[in-house]
Amino acid sequence: MSAPPSPNPLHGVEVLLFDVFGTVVDWRSSVTKELENLGKRYSLNDSPQDWLDFANEWRKGYMDNTRRIAEGGEGTNDVDIMHREILDTMLSSPRWSHIGEALTEEKARVELNLVWHRLDAWPDTLPGLHALKKHLIIATLSNGNVRLLVDMAKHAGLPWDAVFSSALWGVYKPNPLAYASALHHLSIVPNKEGTTKAAMVAAHLFDLRAAKKAGMRTVYVRRPGEDAGLSDEDRKRLSESGGGNIDGVDVVVSDFKELARLFGDSE
Amino acid sequence: MSAPPSPNPLHGVEVLLFDVFGTVVDWRSSVTKELENLGKRYSLNDSPQDWLDFANEWRKGYMDNTRRIAEGGEGTNDVDIMHREILDTMLSSPRWSHIGEALTEEKARVELNLVWHRLDAWPDTLPGLHALKKHLIIATLSNGNVRLLVDMAKHAGLPWDAVFSSALWGVYKPNPLAYASALHHLSIVPNKEGTTKAAMVAAHLFDLRAAKKAGMRTVYVRRPGEDAGLSDEDRKRLSESGGGNIDGVDVVVSDFKELARLFGDSE
The missing domain is CATH 1.10.150 (DNA polymerase; domain 1)
Structure with a gap:
């Protein structure tokens, strides 16, 4: 995407929840x-x-x-x-x-x-997260257990404000309880009007579609090899310019630096 | 305490869980x-x-x-x-x-x-936590809700590896479920033999005594005004040299920089 969409579909977002495997780390x-x-x-x-x-x-x-x-x-x-x-x-x-x-x-x-x-971050992950952390709360919402996520953060230098695992609530994504619980503990009220103050960031449509159903906003990030589970139709739509016409997705970005630019990071 | 106790009662600890109100922030x-x-x-x-x-x-x-x-x-x-x-x-x-x-x-x-x-940290908190974070996983275990703890961390610059609130499990400390759940999600096995890989850090004896019962090691940190709930006997014991003879407490420190020195920080 060469320019932020207008109006910015992430306007008013104050919390980003990140899928981890494939999205944050390679x-x-x-x-x-x-x-x-x-x-x-x-x-x-x-x-x-x-x-x-x-x-x-x-x-x-x-x-x-x-x-x-x-x-x-x-x-x-x-x-x-x-x-x-x-x-x-x-x-x-x-x-x-x-x-x-x-x-x-x-x-x-x-x-x-x-x-x-001990997974390593994608090359854009650290600059992107550090830029986003200046403006927003950045947290994981992963199926990895908490200790795994904490060890990985220390290994890769991921600067999370909070570490949420679906294991905290005894489920795995895309179980709706994972998304609802993370929002609850961040004092975020979900809604279907696209004004929820939290967005899910992931390289997998199934995760974003569940987040959207739970009343979150959604960001799809393109990651090599992570689209193996896509239908032909979804793959075709994602390859189209902007990608904003994918069911369940508010924004498509190529990496976390592009995501940071949507929140005004000028680096 | 002028020198670390020998043998170091925190030997082998890899996770520190911190009470927050009064212990980390003033x-x-x-x-x-x-x-x-x-x-x-x-x-x-x-x-x-x-x-x-x-x-x-x-x-x-x-x-x-x-x-x-x-x-x-x-x-x-x-x-x-x-x-x-x-x-x-x-x-x-x-x-x-x-x-x-x-x-x-x-x-x-x-x-x-x-x-x-929006509470401010004690003066030693930031240098202490940054030194400890080099060697250990440092996390909150507070009765504050997650959003409160995350907002406070951003306000005061607290570099937590993870943010645990007792609200994640629907209880308040000193309910035993809070300590047991935090240990579980950090893949730490508690025991009564004083070899558990996690220690609780707090300025309140009731919190440490519950952590000790849950099979953790314990660090009492002296904070002005936070001992209001102490019995006369506990106050007398704490004022004695070393403080190592307090029921439920493995180590007494004056601040987080002293705690970091127990883990080999030479700053």
């Missing part, structure tokens, strides 16, 4: 890089494509499980436990069992599982 | 200063002692109410609402009704009520 590169290092340490012969596949399979397990549980299914409310269950299943599968045979020590699996606490 | 001076300004704006003739009494009476209402509700009594779980109820009652009372008659506008009462979001 989980794919971060996890793949650690897996490659692991491969060297254990003298495994997997290729870069293998490690990328491993990261994608692990992440897909998480997405499938959180969505199922968000809709009322059975399962853990702690993503550390969920990530570990998926990891152990993968390490017993035909494709990855040679890695499972190398990683026999409990300590090594615990360490690998905590890679999700 | 509510008494902050509220009194705003009340004096209000008096000038409305041409009221109250003396500095009157304004101090007003602040103390407002605070006492909060302490009495939170303690009663923490023990299972009826009442709001939002301190903004509680502060306002106490304020309105005070402004109808014989001593303060002349102020109530001046403050007729809803907007003026809302603004005054939010003074609790």
